[in-house]
Amino acid sequence: MEDSLKDLTWEKSLPDINDLSITIPQELVEPCPNIIIDEEIDPNLLSDFKKTLPYKRLIDWSKSNLSAIMSSPGFSLLKVSDYKLDNDKLKSLYYIIALGLGTLNDRYGDLFDVRDKKLDYKKEAIPVSKTNASTGFHTDSTALEYSPDIVGLLCLQPAKIGGESILANAADLYLWMKQLHPEDLDILSRPIIRDVITPGSQTDIEAIKKNRFPVFSFVNDSFKFRFMKYWIISGHNRCNLEIPMELKRALDRIDDFFKKKDNLSYYSMVRGDILFVNNNFICHNRTKYEDYDEPERKRILVRTWINQ
Ligand SMILES: [Fe+2]
Incomplete structure (x- = not known):
């Protein structure tokens, strides 16, 4: 295995999210039109704007300001100065900035609403993004054949309580x-079984047994x-397989790293915030949350999966 981290020793390299926000210049925000019809990106409106x-x-602003940040420290927090922008305008702006970072993946739609659907991921194999539970530290996508390079989140409505974002650097880990x-x-460097949860994918035992890949790997260095x-x-439980002792110990060790607050960076997103994280080495977590009662005030984050 090529080891691009071999000359480094451990030290915390994750800065505080709060210290690193960038405000999107108003002269770029204002001319951006609404390119959304019925909650979907309209290809004609987009091609006219292009x-x-x-x-x-x-696009140039996104490339020149964000590309380097996605390599180090591996995340960027964008803010808008105009808080009166409506949802469609915020989503249009977010979508185009995301296009500056790469190609959007449409497995769940180019823009996927992360909101509580009153489901329980412990009772059925569904993404935790459809619940209000704490997710635990993770990188996005549990499918062997697909992993986004960048995960984007736009906050349209924060929760009443909780829902805080927490980041950790897995290269530090x-x-x-x-x-x-x-x-x-x-x-952790050997292929390990993961459950299959992507909607529409085959979820039988054989499919789960094939869905295995390492926790740590070095792809093209x-x-x-x-x-x-x-x-x-x-994944192990559904295949009726005992988790090897060695793996149990290693997973507990990962938990130990994530329990140390010094290794983490916390941020509570407010409306209009855009967070992009490099999904190759920054892992994210979300605390459990509680929504407001009014339907129009339920927590909504809009997710993008981007490949470079
Ligand atoms: Fe996630």
């Missing part, structure tokens, strides 16, 4: 483990972390 200078300026617990690296503890455990 012919204009304001589109080019917004890897180096910490290598230095202090090297015995756990081997099992680039570090990649793919993790969600719950889907590793439920």
Whole structure:
């Protein structure tokens, strides 16, 4: 295995999210039209806007301001200065900035509403994004064949209580483990079964057994972390397979790293906030939340999955 982190030793490299926000310049926000009809991106409105200078300026701004940040520190928080923008305008702006970072994946639709559907991921194999539960630290996508490079989240409505975002750097985790617990690296570098939860995909036991990949890997010399503890455990359970002791110990060790507050960065998104995280090495978590009673005030984040 190529080891692009081999010369490094562990130290916390994750800055505080609050110290790193960028405000989207108003002169880029204002000319961005609404390109949404019936909650969907309208291809004609988008292609008309693509012919204009304001589109080019917004894409250039996204590329030149965000691309480097996605490599280090691996996340960016964008804010709008105009808080009166409506949902469609915010989503249009977010969508075009996301296009500046790469190609959007449409497995769940280009823009996917993360909201509580009153479902329980512990009773059925559904994404935690459809519940109000804490997600635990994870990277997005549990499918062998697909993993987004960048996960974007736009906040349209925060929760009444909770729903705080927490980030951790898995490259730090890897180096910490290598230095202090090297015995756990081997099992985490081997393919490990994950549950299959993508809607429409085959979910029989054979499909789950084939859905295996490492937690830590180096693809073309680039570090990649793919993790969600719950889907590793439920994948084994559904296949009636005992979790090996070695793996149990390594998963507990990962928990130990995530329990140390010094390794984490916390942020409560407010309306209009856009958070992009590099899904290859920044993992995210969300605390459990409680919604307001009014239907129009339920928590909504709009997710994008982007590949570079
Ligand atoms: Fe997620």
